[in-house]
Amino acid sequence: MTKIMMFSTREEEVQAAEAWAARNNVELTMTKEKLTPDNVHLLAGYDGISTSQTSLIDKAVYPALKELGIKQIAQRSAGYDMFDLKLAEENELVLSNVPSYSPNSIAEFAVTTALQLVRNTAQIEKNVQNYDFRWSPAIMSRSIRDMTVAVIGTGRIGQFTARIFNGFGSKVVAYDPIRNDELANFIEYKETLEDAVHDADIVSLHIPLNDENYHLFNQALFTHFKKGALFINAARGGIVDTKALIAAIDSGQLAGAAIDTYENEGPYFAKDYRGSELDDTTLKTLIDHDRIILTPHIAFFTDVAVQNLVDDGLEAALQVIRTGTCDNRVN
Structure with a gap:
């Protein structure tokens, strides 16, 4: 079974994520932690990841993901300025976003x-x-x-x-x-x-x-x-x-x-x-x-937006795992 880890999971995302995993027959692990060099080792045995980063991702994460065989990072937001596109490319990582969620x-x-x-x-x-x-x-x-x-x-x-x-x-x-x-x-x-x-x-x-x-x-x-x-x-x-x-x-x-x-x-x-x-x-x-x-970056914060962010973010991760690329690829 395909295994995906969902980082920076918020309370309001859990129900939508569980429903998506059941529909797609995916083993989904959710954590409130953001992706860091200290926890990237937890991805051993996983096929993909979804994140909701609000700050820059540490540069050490990119080669660590490559070493673990991870091929993508699916961001659950429209913005992706928190990622280093050059480092992602150097480490053969497909980055994706959710360009339109609500x-x-x-x-x-x-x-x-x-x-x-x-x-x-x-x-x-x-x-x-x-x-x-x-x-x-x-x-x-x-x-x-x-x-x-x-x-x-x-x-x-x-x-x-x-x-x-x-x-x-x-x-x-x-x-x-x-x-x-x-x-x-x-x-x-x-x-x-x-x-x-x-x-x-x-x-x-x-x-x-x-x-x-x-x-x-x-x-x-x-x-x-x-x-x-x-x-x-x-x-x-x-x-x-x-x-x-x-x-x-x-x-x-x-x-x-x-x-x-x-x-x-x-x-x-x-x-x-x-x-x-x-x-x-x-x-x-x-x-x-x-x-x-x-206001604390909440303009998007509606029920339909949360649903679409979870669904489209996880779907992008699954697309890369299955095909090598995805519709919402940004690099």
């Missing part, structure tokens, strides 16, 4: 946090908790129907985001080097990224992280934003220079931000730090800032 879930969350910023819900809730029920100018908002939204990246998630904002009646502009002509009836594509953000009241990111766009949103780019714009990132943390973002908000260049992904989130997100001190001062600033909504 794009509408992420889009819905991005729009939700944008609405929270626009409608000043955090301040309203704080006022009510303090028994302050006044209708003050500080909590008056604009109508989202009258706002321009820039969607950066019009792939699966960006398309859903644009459609939702369009449904509110917002003007939607976009930037993507590869334009989708099917969206032209409700999206106005801009020639450059700077053009897209220039007149936008809300800027929402939906692009992958790679070497070319690391810290793409930096101090220089924020100067091109419309003063008082709102910034939404439910994509990847490394796309944004976090300190530059905080500075842009503190200076008044941006009115606020909703951040679901943080460039140094690996040690923290999806973990319980209650009763502990955080060593990351930038993360503390994000948490404490009155004009920033921080």
